[in-house]
Amino acid sequence: MSYLRIKNEVITVNGKKIAYRELSKGQSKFPLVMLVHLAANMDNWDPKLIDLLAKYQHLILIDLPGVGASEGRVERSLEETAVSVVDIVHALGYAKINLLGLSMGGMIAQEVVRIAPELVNRLILVGTGPRGGKGIDSVTSVTFAHMFHSLIKHKDMKRYIFYRDDAQGEQEAAKVLNRLNCREREWADQPMKISSFLKQLKAIKKWGSAKIDNLTFIQQPTLIVNGDQDDMVPTENSYQMHEKIKGSQLVIYPHAGHGSLFQYADEFAREVQLFLS
Numbered sequence: 001m002s003y004l005r006i007k008n009e010v011i012t013v014n015g016k017k018i019a020y021r022e023l024s025k026g027q028s029k030f031p032l033v034m035l036v037h038l039a040a041n042m043d044n045w046d047p048k049l050i051d052l053l054a055k056y057q058h059l060i061l062i063d064l065p066g067v068g069a070s071e072g073r074v075e076r077s078l079e080e081t082a083v084s085v086v087d088i089v090h091a092l093g094y095a096k097i098n099l100l101g102l103s104m105g106g107m108i109a110q111e112v113v114r115i116a117p118e119l120v121n122r123l124i125l126v127g128t129g130p131r132g133g134k135g136i137d138s139v140t141s142v143t144f145a146h147m148f149h150s151l152i153k154h155k156d157m158k159r160y161i162f163y164r165d166d167a168q169g170e171q172e173a174a175k176v177l178n179r180l181n182c183r184e185r186e187w188a189d190q191p192m193k194i195s196s197f198l199k200q201l202k203a204i205k206k207w208g209s210a211k212i213d214n215l216t217f218i219q220q221p222t223l224i225v226n227g228d229q230d231d232m233v234p235t236e237n238s239y240q241m242h243e244k245i246k247g248s249q250l251v252i253y254p255h256a257g258h259g260s261l262f263q264y265a266d267e268f269a270r271e272v273q274l275f276l277s
Contacts, residue, residue: 022058028098042189107129132209216244223271
């Protein structure tokens with residue numbers, strides 16, 4: 001898994017150093033910019049999945065302001081965070097990208113399309129929902145419940161946040177968590193700060209408590225992906241987005257939760273390649 005030995009690069013954006021990782025430059029017409037989930041830095045991308053995607057796609061992964069090795073503060077709203085994404089992409093020298101957002105990253109990706117539609121060629125939304133969608137204002141309580149469960153069971157909190165609480169979920173979680181834990185310290189990103197995590201939760205709460213979005217501003221070809229049993233951002237949101245975004249494609253993986261793209265890394269990578277090509 002070559003992604004395990006990809007180091008951070010740094011670019012200065014609006015006076016702050018922003019950490020990013022770039023793979024397979026020139027491999028595709030447009031880079032695929034990837035926005036990660038709540039409480040995550042770039043090390044939380046499954047290395048197997050990143051390697052599979054990098055075979056065919058130019059990838060750019062980002063630590064947003066206040067996250068991981070990036071300077072600055074986590075913004076108060078996801079709308080403000082989207083402005084930072086646009087600024088970072090422009091600073092990297094790109095006028096057109098494909099954009100993938102996972103969970104909170106998918107919420108930010110929607111806001112990027114809202115404020116800079118000309119920037120995004122194709123959009124991929126994974127394990128996420130629309131502004132004001134079902135259960136998004138409850139992400140904080142669901143997250144803390146899973147964290148408490150993990151503490152009692154002496155397990156990584158991603159075990160319960162991303163995978164089903166049964167024997168098959170245990171097996172799938174072990175596979176992915178083992179891959180994540182293979183990264184050596186010298187190649188590691190900076191850890192997530194608790195204060196940054198709490199600010200992200202507040203921003204999600206604010207976004208989820210807003211009036212439900214009709215998503216008419218999304219005109220790009222859009223791929224929507226989720227597991228059939230996501231309880232972090234309920235799967236129902238994926239069906240609703242598919243209905244609202246004209247011409248969108250929907251993929252629902254069986255017996256999978258919030259981490260469906262990692263659990264089905266091979267299938268998801270093929271789906272992404274087909275969609276982007």
